[in-house]
Amino acid sequence: MISRTGNHSLNIDEKCCLACGACVPVCAFDAIFLRGWGIEILDDECTLCGLCVQVCPTGALNTNED
Numbered sequence: 001m002i003s004r005t006g007n008h009s010l011n012i013d014e015k016c017c018l019a020c021g022a023c024v025p026v027c028a029f030d031a032i033f034l035r036g037w038g039i040e041i042l043d044d045e046c047t048l049c050g051l052c053v054q055v056c057p058t059g060a061l062n063t064n065e066d
């Protein structure tokens with residue numbers, strides 16, 4: 001799943017996501033949650049703080065600000 005907010009985005013590489021859930025509790029904005037075998041990001045809530053990117057053990061998350 002790819003989530004975009006304006007020109008900024010939080011990208012999820014679904015092939016790398018293990019649905020481990022590690023990224024969910026670190027989000028202070030409740031913008032990320034498990035859904036099925038992956039995660040979902042709420043565009044309107046995500047501030048691109050980057051915390052979930054740091055805790056993901058597989059590098060499935062990354063921010064893109066181009």
Ligand code: SF4
Binds near residue numbers: 030045049053
């Ligand atoms: S970048 Fe920050 S605000 Fe956005 S989903 Fe990850 S932890 Fe939550």
Ligand code: SF4
Binds near residue numbers: 017057
């Ligand atoms: S921490 Fe990474 S591997 Fe785990 S659910 Fe989140 S995106 Fe997927």
